[in-house]
Structure formats: C-alpha cells, structure tokens
Amino acid sequence: MTLPLPVDPPHLATSPAFAHGMIAPPGRTLYVGGQNGVDGHGALLDGLGSQTEQALRNLLAVLAEAGSGPEYVVKLTIYLASGVDPTEAYAATASVWGGRRTAVTVLAVTPAKPGALVEIDAVAVVPER
Numbered sequence: 001m002t003l004p005l006p007v008d009p010p011h012l013a014t015s016p017a018f019a020h021g022m023i024a025p026p027g028r029t030l031y032v033g034g035q036n037g038v039d040g041h042g043a044l045l046d047g048l049g050s051q052t053e054q055a056l057r058n059l060l061a062v063l064a065e066a067g068s069g070p071e072y073v074v075k076l077t078i079y080l081a082s083g084v085d086p087t088e089a090y091a092a093t094a095s096v097w098g099g100r101r102t103a104v105t106v107l108a109v110t111p112a113k114p115g116a117l118v119e120i121d122a123v124a125v126v127p128e129r
Contacts, residue, residue, distance in 0.1 A: 004074045004125060006101055017090075018104040022074040028126040030066045034079065034119040035059045036111075048084055048117045052092035055120045060096075068126045075103045075123040082108045084117055 006019030035058040037051025038044050045054050063069055078093070080086055086106065111119055 003071055004102070015101075016099065017094075017101065019101045020103070022103045024074045024123075024125050027128060030063070030068055030122075030124045030126050032059055032062045032122040032124065034121045035062070036113055036116045036119050044113070044115050048080075048088045049092040051116065052089045052118045052120075053096050055118055056093065056096040059120055059122055063122070063124055066124075066126050067129055068124045070097065070100050072125040072127060073100070073102050073122050074125065076105070077121050078104065078106045079109045079111065079119040079121075080106065081111055081117045084108075089118055 002025040004025065005023045007021035007023060008014050008019055012020055035055045036044065037054040038058070039054065045051050060070060063073070078089065080089055109119075111117070113119075
C-alpha cells in the first residue's frame with residue numbers, strides 16, 4: 001500500500017514537524033478517538049510531558065491493534081488545556097512520535113476529564129494486509 005503523502009505548497013513556510021496537508025491513499029480509514037495521558041488502569045499521569053507521552057503511547061496502541069502504524073497517520077489533533085505552555089508538550093511529542101511529519105492541529109481547550117492537560121486524536125489509513 002502507498003503511504004500517505006505530504007502536501008506542502010512551495011510558497012508556504014515549511015516545517016520539519018508538520019505537513020500542510022496529507023493525501024491518504026484509497027482504502028480503510030481509522031478514526032482514533034481522543035487519547036488522554038492515562039495508564040492501563042485509567043490513572044491520569046502527573047504533568048504535561050508525562051501525559052503527552054502516555055496519550056501518544058495509547059494512540060500508538062490503537063493504531064497497532066487496527067493493523068496500522070504512525071507512518072499511516074494523516075492527521076493529528078492535539079488539544080492542550082488552556083494556559084499550559086505547549087513547549088513541554090511539543091518536546092514530549094517528539095520523544096514518542098519522532099520525526100514523523102503529518103498534518104497537525106493544536107488547540108487550547110478546557111478538557112472534559114478533570115486534571116487532563118492534553119488529549120490527542122488521529123485519522124489514519126489501515127493498510128490492506
């Protein structure tokens with residue numbers, strides 16, 4: 001299966017961390033619901049960095065269970081609690097997600113889960129096996 005392809009118009013500023021758009025190859029699509037920084041028992045981790053890393057690990061687990069992986073993600077949406085400094089979240093994202101570029105939207109919100117500082121959802125392609 002063909003991997004999603006980034007779309008970066010040459011007249012727009014580019015970033016090593018994100019693509020302006022992604023072309024998803026035809027096939028099955030996986031919509032991953034918002035993942036918080038909770039462990040397997042539902043306990044919320046402390047701190048923005050720890051929560052971001054755990055939310056991404058949870059997202060990666062959903063991708064793997066569906067037979068997909070981070071290389072097939074076409075869109076991430078990262079919801080940060082209003083007032084937090086996103087720098088720590090960006091660093092934590094890089095430590096788990098690596099240098100994979102995809103379309104990304106980051107929003108400041110009031111999380112529905114008390115104490116949550118971050119929530120991450122995704123859209124991904126599930127390759128035919």
